[in-house]
Amino acid sequence: MKVMFVCAGGMSTAMTAKKLEEVSKKNGVEMNVKAFGTTNYLEELENDNYDVLLVAPQIRHRFDVIKESAEKFDDLTVEKIPPNMYAPMEPIVKKLFNFIMEKTNK
C-alpha cells in the first residue's frame, strides 16, 4: 500500500512516516510511506500511484483545499490524521496504522 503524508514542509511527517513503515511491517502489511510539503505533494501524486493521502493535523485547516485538489485521482483515500495519532512513537503510530486499515477497508 502506498501512503502519502502532507504537512507544511514535509519534515515533521517524515519521522512519523518512517515509524509507520516499521509498525505496518510488524503487523504484516507492506506500507510504503512518503512525506511531502503542501507545495509539492500534488506533483508527486501525478507522478506516482498512491492509495492513501493523509493530511497532518497541524494543517487540517487546509484539508478542504487539498481534498478538492486530489479529487481527480480515483481510488485515492483522503483523510485527516487525528491529532492523537500523530507522533513518531510506537503506541501512537499503532493507532494511526489501525486508523488507516479501517479507512481503506471500505
Add this chain to the structure above:
Amino acid sequence: MMDKFMTWLDEKFSTPMAKLAEQRHLRAIRDGIVATLPIIIVGSFFLILAFPPVPKDSAIAIWAAENIVKILLPYRLTMYIMSLYAAWGIGYSLSRSYNLDGVSGGNLAVVAFLMTIIPQAIDGIGWVLPMANLGGAGMFVAIITSILAVEIMRLMNKSGFKITMPEQVPASVARSFEALTPTAVVVILMTIVSVVLEFDWHGFIAKIMAPLVSTSDTLPGVLFPVVLITVFWSAGIHGVSVVGSIARPIWTVLLDANTAAAAEGAKVLPHIAPEPFYQWFIWIGGSGATIGLVLLLAFASKSKYAKTLGRTALAPGIFNINEPLIFGAPIVLNPILIAPFILAPVVNTIVSYVAMSMELVSRPSVLAPWTLPGPIGAYLATGGDWKAIVLNLICIVLSVLIYYPFFKLYDNKQLELETEELSN
C-alpha cells in the same frame, strides 16, 4: 471549565481563523514569498563573506574589505531584488489556484511589477533599472501588482475576450496567444498609471504601510504574533504557517532593510525583529521555545512515557522541529503544558528584545536555514556575533526554567498513570 475553553479554542477560534488564512490571495502571497526563501538565504550569506567574523586586521578581513563590491554582487542579484522573484511566485501561485496557466500568470505579474519602476538613461551605460524598489522595499507593491495582473487575466479569460486558437495548434502556442489580450490590457493599464499619470506606486504604498512596518518592530508588535502563533499551536494548528501569511511580507521588509544597511557597513542595524529574531531567540526548538521541555523530558524525567518521548523528540528538537512533542506529549489542548508553551516565548521575546534595543547583541541581517541548531543559527543570523550565541543560550536556560514546574506536574501525572497500570 478548562475543557470548555479548550473546545472553544479549537472549534471557535483556531480552526476558523486558520481557514481565513486559506483565502486564495493570502495563500498565493504566502506560497510566492516562501518560494523566494532559498534565494534570500543563499543571497544573505554573502553578507557574512563580505564582513567575515574575524579580526579587522587579519588577511581575510582586509581581502574582503578590498573586494566588497564584487563579493556582494551575488547578494545584489538575489536577495537585494527579492520582490521581483516574489512577484513571479505570487503570480504563478494565484493563477494556478484559478486553474489558469501558471507560467503566464507569473510572467504577467513580473511585467506589472516592473512597470512600477521607471528606467533611467545613464551616459556611457545606457538604460538602467533602479534596483532599490525591486527588493524588500517594493514587496507590498509586488503583492498588489501581481494580484492585479492575475485578476485581469482571470477576468479576460472568464469574459471570453481572448484569442482562441483552433484545436490543431499545439498547446504551448495556443497558450501564448491566449495570454495576448490580458498582457496587452496589463501593459496599457500600467503604462497609463505609471508613465502617463506618473503615479508613484512605491512612495504611495510605502506611506500607507509605514505605520504597520514600524509597529511590527516594537515590543508589543513582536509579542502579538508570538502569542498568536502559540495559541494556534495549542489547538494543534501550524501557527507560523497561518500567521506568516500576513506577517512574512513585513518580516521580509524588515530583514531587507537590515541587510541593505549591513551591506553599507552600518554598525547598528535599523530593525530588531525580522524573522531571524523570532527564529533564533524565541522559537528555539520550535514554536513555544520547546527546547527546554525536550531537554527536561530527555534527561530529567522519571516516567517511562516522558523518557521515551524525550528521546524521540530530542534530535528533531535540536533542529527546531517540535511536532513530535506538540502531538506526542501532547501540548495540544493540554492546559498544563500550554501555559509554559505561551509563557516561555514571551519571556524570551522580552529578554532578547531588550538585549538588542540596548545594542548588547547585533541585530539580525542574515536568513539562516531554520533547521540549524539554535546557537549556530543565532551566530550566523547576526552576521557572526558571538554575543548572539550567549543570548541564545540564555534563552535556552530560561526555557528550561519556565518549563520545569509544569514538566514536573506532567511527569508525575504520567508516573501515576504508569503505576496504576502496573497495579491493575
